[in-house]
Amino acid sequence: METKAVEATNNRLYEDFEPYCKWLTKEGQKILEIDLKGFKKEQLKVQSNNKGILKIYGEKSLGTSSKKWSRFNKEIRISKDCDVNRIQAKFSQGILSIVIPKSEVIQHTKDATIRKHSFWGVPKRKRLTIQIVIGAVALVALGTYVARVVLLVNKKHHDAFGKVNVVNV
Numbered sequence: 228m229e230t231k232a233v234e235a236t237n238n239r240l241y242e243d244f245e246p247y248c249k250w251l252t253k254e255g256q257k258i259l260e261i262d263l264k265g266f267k268k269e270q271l272k273v274q275s276n277n278k279g280i281l282k283i284y285g286e287k288s289l290g291t292s293s294k295k296w297s298r299f300n301k302e303i304r305i306s307k308d309c310d311v312n313r314i315q316a317k318f319s320q321g322i323l324s325i326v327i328p329k330s331e332v333i334q335h336t337k338d339a340t341i342r343k344h345s346f347w348g349v350p351k352r353k354r355l356t357i358q359i360v361i362g363a364v365a366l367v368a369l370g371t372y373v374a375r376v377v378l379l380v381n382k383k384h385h386d387a388f389g390k391v392n393v394v395n396v
Contacts, residue, residue, distance in 0.1 A: 238294060239294050239295075241296050241298050242289070242296065242297050242298070243298055243299065243300070244297060244299050245299065246261050246262055246263055246299050247261070247262040248262075248301075256326055256328040256329060257309065257326075257327045258327070259303070259324070259325040259327065260322055260323070260324050260325075261301075261322070261323040261325070262321065262322060263318070263321055263322070263323050264321035265287065265321070266285055266287055266321070266323075270285050270286060271284070272285065273316040273323070275305065276311075279304055279307065279311060280302055280303070281302070281303045281304075281314065281325070281327070282300075282301070283299075283300075283302075283303070283325070284298075284299070284300050285298065285299055286298035286299075305327060307330075309328065309329055309330060310327075310328050310330040314327050
């Protein structure tokens with residue numbers, strides 16, 4: 228934790244600090260973990276607004292009879308692919324975990340786009356390549372078949388005229 232400044236407000240002396248934060252990504256959601264050992268749940272606030280800003284604030288007294296307080300204030304811009312209305316926060320063992328799920332609408336749109344541009348999970352560009360390869364294989368197979376048929380027909384035709392019976396009259 229990094230201490231920034233000491234300031235007097237309402238007969239309190241505030242010591243601002245920057246808590247340690249860690250980002251995790253799991254199964255369609257982002258998780259922000261903030262180390263806030265020494266804080267209680269009641270001393271913390273997590274708010275989001277319709278502009279995509281997540282505000283995290285906390286303050287605590289540094290002693291029962293002391294005018295000294297410790298506080299922090301973080302503002303984080305939430306990416307547009309996240310659902311601001313489904314953000315959840317949990318405080319346990321000095322760690323504030325904020326779960327920011329990805330937007331289902333964007334995920335469904337992304338899935339629909341993938342389905343639109345793919346066939347059996349294969350993108351259109353790859354599908355075109357596969358179709359060309361299958362077409363070439365089919366053409367070679369057809370050419371081989373035709374060549375064999377022509378050879379067989381020629382052989383039978385040759386055999387038909389090759390065995391000429393001569394009849395003496």
